[in-house]
Amino acid sequence: MLAVQLAALLGGGTEDAGTDAGHEEALALLDGFDDALVDGLARVSGERADAVTALAAAFAGTPLADRLAEAADAVVSGSIAQEHLTALACGRIALYGAVHDALLGRLDTALGRERAEWPPTPGDPAADGSASSGSVAGGAASGGSAVDGAVPGDSAAGGGVSGGSATDGAAFGGSVAGGAVSAGSAVGGVVSGGSVPGGAVSGGSVAGGAVFGGSGTAAEAGGAGAQPVGNMLGGVRSWLRELAITGWRGVGHDLVSAADQIIEALLGVPSLRRLAVLLDGFAAELRACCPVGSAERLPVRRWADLWTRAVLLSQDGVLTGEPRPAVTVSGRLLVLGVDVHEHGTAVQFQVHAVLEPADGGRSRLVRTSVTVAKVDTIAGSALWKLSQHHKVLLAALAERRSLEITDMPLLDSGDLVWDDDRAFVSKPADPLAAARLCLSGALAPAVPPLDRVPVRIAEPVLVEGYKVTRDGSFDLGGAVLAVDTERLPGCGPLTPALVRASSACVGLVRWDGGQWTLQPLAVQTKVKRETAVVATGDWALGPTDPKAAKAEARAADAVSVLRERAGRLLRR
Amino acid sequence: MTDRSPDGATVWARHSRLRVVPPVQPRKLAKVPFVELADGRLQGVVSSGSDISRVYVSSIAAGTHNYNCSTNNNRPCGGLYGAPCKHLRALVTEAVVQYGVDRVSRYLRVEVPEGAELADCLGGVHEPAPAAVVFSRFLRHLAYLEVPGTTLPIPELHWFPATGVVR
Known part of the structure; x- marks a missing residue:
């Protein structure tokens, strides 16, 4: 941007x-x-x-x-x-x-x-x-x-x-x-x-x-x-x-x-x-x-x-009947970042990416999502474990690699219906590099009529060359974009401090309460005085930070305790 | 314009993407697998220390602080001698870890003086309460772990942004 x-x-x-x-x-x-x-x-x-x-x-x-x-x-x-x-x-x-x-x-x-x-x-x-x-x-x-x-x-x-x-x-x-x-x-x-x-x-x-x-x-x-x-x-x-x-x-x-x-x-x-x-x-x-x-x-x-x-x-016929995939697509998928949605009993990992079709057609913006049920006491990086059978997708996020997909269903809404069996992990490509190379010129998907709600607006952008203002907003040549650092998910390493120290950012432009904001997904920032890329999906295969790893061990324990209790009490 | 702070009433009234229920803190679940603030009670399930397949259903009512503890088959807890048993104390301790002392004391309507334990500030007497309802809510809670995942998009979750937990 x-x-x-x-x-x-x-x-x-x-x-x-x-x-x-x-x-x-x-x-x-x-x-x-x-x-x-x-x-x-x-x-x-x-x-x-x-x-x-x-x-x-x-x-x-x-x-x-x-x-x-x-x-x-x-x-x-x-x-x-x-x-x-x-x-x-x-x-x-x-x-x-x-x-x-x-x-x-x-x-x-x-x-x-x-x-x-x-x-x-x-x-x-x-x-x-x-x-x-x-x-x-x-x-x-x-x-x-x-x-x-x-x-x-x-x-x-x-x-x-x-x-x-x-x-x-x-x-x-x-x-x-x-x-x-x-x-x-x-x-x-x-x-x-x-x-x-x-x-x-x-x-x-x-x-x-x-x-x-x-x-x-x-x-x-x-x-x-x-x-x-x-x-x-x-x-x-x-x-x-x-x-x-x-x-x-x-x-x-x-x-x-x-x-x-x-x-x-x-x-x-x-x-x-x-x-x-x-x-x-x-x-x-x-x-x-x-x-x-x-x-x-x-x-x-x-x-x-x-x-x-x-x-x-809840009207008859709105939800019943599976969404019909518009097409199946093949090609290279360059990950821009992952947006995490969560409430007490569900978490959705929604990956934003650019699809470069194998047939040489125009590249397009796509989303692909994994949603799993959970309970409120399962939180933080343990959430990734709940979706661990989508190993290929998680590996691409954690290792910052692109993906090759074959015949994957793509809905009219621009949502790829993820299937690990139709994908493999390919060459390294960090989100900022992917955004620099592929974001401009990619065709954005149409929004289905019934999904036209402002809260669904989440457009990936690359922002560079900004000054971080005192309140953490990005000042881009005098125009100031508010940065939503409250929406950094607990299951990833991105923190308000890292965003504040950043020099480039891939994020989602959103609108809420009459204001445009940027929700960061990945930043180029300073970690111990070294330049590094930090993204919300970095811990998809487990936390890389020792403190978070400890917290995860505790939380992973939560999953096994609840599974044990369920096994003993649920079917009696 | 009145209160424009992130938690201010104006911001709350006119925003769509909010985390209305604050995220809970992770905790060890072995002793007390289930705690909730619901139906006007702090209620939950405490694993028996002696029998691996037995659990106690414990609850404390908001306002009156009347308490109850029984097995899931409605047998009264043997530890209730005119005072809360160890299961109830464990329930309060874990609720404070999970929700924070402020949220629990606000819900139960109890004043906790500086440096005091919440469990020591409760009045109340033993009063039978339905264990079956709490137990079935616990089973329903466990059943979430068996709900299959999906890779179809759920646009409605855009209303529920993940927020950072304290690390």
Whole structure:
């Protein structure tokens, strides 16, 4: 990332740090709705009721308009049904999706990064992009309208931000509405999935069609054999409804515990894993804050995010049906770094890399992930041990080598579905060298319509030639990028002090709370006055630092103790 | 703008990527394999010192500090002579290692004077409490180790960034 690129991203040092007016309006609508969830939708009045109505009103003229208006009325009159909550959740998703599109468009423009277009579903009748003029049912009837709607939405948002100067309300309004329509028609399928009778044209298959290309989703959602899954999802929706009506402030132990059995059941179904992991993390937070009524501070936007996301994933047909690999790919994989996500019972290692296809095609940015279940007392470098059967991937991280892959599935979202048997470790290539050589010019993947959430923005960049400011930010020729040193995972050797002493950094650009930040993955830094590269994945095969090795011995002991206890107590 | 510090209310209200549950500290699990602050109690499972296949379920209620200790088959612990048994003391000790003394004392609502042991600051009397619920939560905890991993992406985990543990 060059100084001029950073300056473009941050908006030339204007006060609002890289956001635009319409964007602020969209977030204000979002915040209004989120605030209503604090005390619950059962007793909204005055300002809070206005906020819910305002969210609905923002969708006037879109496929979601009628449903949202109806839902807002139901909230105000106090007769909230499941479908009303689903509609409101979809409104929030669509709005946030538009914010996502504007942000990512701005970032791509600043970086000069080219992004693949989300592929239209072949053979789809609604190819004219007129999703916004169709009825909800029309918009929902085909996955293609979701996809085609997304394209003009993207370009409008791109146009809105690429000007760089303050956009007038009308222009930006257009881009937000455009984005909202694109996301809205994508989620429109979800809304109607719950309410349109007749499994054959169920909107569930639309979401499936748009995101996963799954053809069997309608059958799975409506078929008799899948009844338990349908029940589970119904259970999730009831719990989420209870939460929304009660509000965060009203959450107590009983309501939280009611999720336990649901989560346990979800964990047994591989296709529902995403929902299980999400709800487990969410419920643990509610539990930790219980009784929430007296908590000093609440993560209002975050919990609204998690609730909304859970509502989306619990709709019939959204998750059932495996994601279909778009293609299989072969070639050289140059690792840029590993991003670690973790809550009490799950950890995901997400590797960012550049794929140089064996057929000589254009190189592209990819991600590949390994997720394992765990418990809270297993932490730090012992986490790597839980994923030790992906030895090839871990060796490439620890030894800083590139990988050769053969016929590995690559999803439309740019995610390689890792398979150790289709890969071998190749020549040395440290993350900084890989980024210097290959990052510019690599094609970024399209973002699936339902995954367009700002929190998912994590774009790898190389930053060099900066001065570290007093608060640890990187000053790049006068433009200052905040560095998120709180997000350095405990399972790696990278510390705030090493980042502070660094001279080059590969990291992920993220956006949160109205601010762009850099999350370091690897740095070139000084270790005992020698220049060295330190990366988050260095301990993938075990810690190289004696102190950490000792801690790991303790923690590895934790795994064996729990396994012993499980063996003795679990099957009796 | 009010409190803009990293833990301030404003930052919490308008951020999406937060670690709301602080990470726990690693500890030796042999004696007390399971500890949690849940359902209004500090509760957990303590391995028997004499019988390898027996465990005790111990709990202390927040606020009242009433305590209970029994085997997972609901037989009362023989060590409860009008005072907390060694299992309960072990539970408190390990909870302090895992969560830190502040979090445990805040949850139990107990004042711990400078230099005092948390276990010595609890009032409370013996009060029967359901062992089965705690034990089944422990079994559920153990069952996580048997949930298979996946290499399909879980985009939802972007909401849950890993953060540094104290080394």
